[in-house]
Amino acid sequence: MDDFFRELRRIQKKERSESGLARVGDDFYKKTYDYMRKLMSTLSRDPLNTRGHHLLMDVQRITMEICERREHKITDIALMNVQRSYNLFNKKPKLDLEDASPINLTPEEKKLYSSIITLLIDHRSKIFPILQKADTKKIEEKIKESADNGIETIIVYDEVPSTIVGVDEKVYGPFKPQDVVRLPSITAKIFVNSGKGRFIKH
Structure with a gap:
């Protein structure tokens, strides 16, 4: 058993x-590649070398x-760092991702981590593309505005045993069949569209 093989076993255990990540040195992959090439070259000259085949x-x-x-390990650390620093909705990193990179990366692994x-x-920035075009606060304001602009009267078909919160953030219910109630337009439409009531025109 030569020194390089013992070094491989040491790294494996670590x-x-x-x-x-265990410290392996910047040239770990090159050294390992060269070592295997040397073994294969030896076997090409002596293909019956059983010990050499087992070693390879x-x-x-x-x-x-x-x-x-x-x-x-690299994938897990990269995922953890992105989840910590890259908020899915405001997309403003809280820390320097490069500073949080794992230690003992080889040059090849640094490229992997960065990729x-x-x-x-890139994936997170494309999950909810609508959020890039409209601010969530503006959406909430529009919902409230539409709620303030209209109240509808409906007759309830089915029992609603628990209270509900309308888009105007007020509490309504519970309701019984044939109850006539006044609700914000959006909430009323939900009842009607789901078949749980119908509009009453005055």
Whole structure:
């Protein structure tokens, strides 16, 4: 067992036991790639070298586990940082995402982390595109305004055993069948459109 293989085993154990990323050095992936190429070159000259084949398989297995564990950690940290700092509705980051990046990233992993952050922020900015065109406060004001502008009278068909809050934020109900009630226009339309009442014209 050579020094590099022992180093791989050490990193594997650290990735298993620690929640953060183990320190591997900026050239970890290049060193691992070069090491495997060297093993494959040796096997090409001696294809019956059973020990060499087992060593290569072990190196590939350990390297795969290290890569996958690091990818999971990087993805989890990126997701957590975006959820903490990028509010879904006001889209104003509260902290510097770069400052919150995990330590011990290799250059390749820094690109991965940055790509995930960018993808998540882009995704969040497109989930509710209507919010980019209209302020939620203005929407609420319009609802209140429409509620103030009209009151409708309806006859109730079905029993409504609990109270309801109208768009004017007033409490109405409970109602019994055949009750004649006056409600804000929007609330009244909900009753009528759902088949629970009808308008009464004066």
